[in-house]
Amino acid sequence: MELTAIQKVAAYALPILFAITVHEAAHGYAAKYFGDLTAERLGRITLNPLKHIDPIGTILLPALSVLLGGILFGWAKPVPVNFSNLRHPKQDMLWVALAGPASNFFMALCWGVLLTRVAVFPISAQEFLSQMSVAGIQINLVLLVLNLFPLPPLDGGRIAVSLLPMQAAIKFARIERYGMIILIALLFTGILGVILSPVLRFFQQLLYALVM
Template sequence: MLLSLLSTNPLAFVIIALALALSLTVHEFAHAYTADRLGDPTPRRFGRVTLNPGKHLDPFGTLLLLIAGFGFARPVPINPNNLGRWGTMWVSAAGPLSNILIALLCAGLLVLLKPAAVLGSILLTVLSVNIVLAVFNLIPIPLLDGSRIIGALIPSLGRSLAQFEAQPFSFVIVMLFILLAQGPIGNIIRTVQGWVLGAVGA
């Protein structure tokens, strides 16, 4: 999907690719930093408490993102036993919350500065990318942050989700589900995007 921009609009491709790399990195760093602060040394042991994109971006997940329009970064390893129920919830929520904060920052700059040309386009792209990441990750689908937040709020459901995620083919099943449900998922994301972009006058 994004790869088609490489020949038609190289500048837009570079802006989107950099916005994705930045936003995914901050998302995963937020998970790692929160877990570290709440007493779980696992992310630090794996070198994940860093803003170095190389530690967070997954080559296959990034390629999938460029080709299919959805992908993934490297999940941050945590030990729920070190975090407890509520700690695990906050670690799960930290990723989407970081994207919401970036989106709010970009929206504020767009409203206050009303930048033109390239800067306005960059801010709008970073805003849109972070809306997508926040909304997508909050959808309560297994392996996504939304399901882990709900799992922490409803322990019995959380145990069932954890059992499913431990299965060898859970990743493939979830990817197939996202692929088949990309229409409704896309509609949800576009609706939220429309609200936010309308609010900033974009």
């Protein structure tokens, strides 16, 4: 049965809200675990999507990137983390940064499992659940791969800073002030899609091997 326009919007909206909310909350939980309570004090360790939505990064840019036929692109309001409060700032930065992408892969797995089990639901719900599951897989894998791109202030940039020797890490971290400009330029020139496509295919194949 063909989905209505509202059902199609809901099929994509719900996975997007879950993807950005759990991603940001995961950073907050990881930061708290390793000693920084900044996000908790500001009420940002929450699954309430309204706390994480950025009008430009969560709504405008994703819509534009889809309309232009490029890779889905966007961001949420980042959960504040004071890395100096972590017990081992440079080492623990790795796990705090990795928590977000890891949560996206976990959610993609969950949507993949749901996709393989839609037959157990009533026939009237199967088309909607299939569409939502496919959307959930796509959105979470794109966010996973995008956030692993090694450019500050993305999670991949934080991971790189954590792994590099101290002097190199300090120099690399200075790129952060130009990071979003570089990222947007890479997006609209098509270079970002070329770089990320092979990584995205790898995670798609990995997910397929795990759940199909």
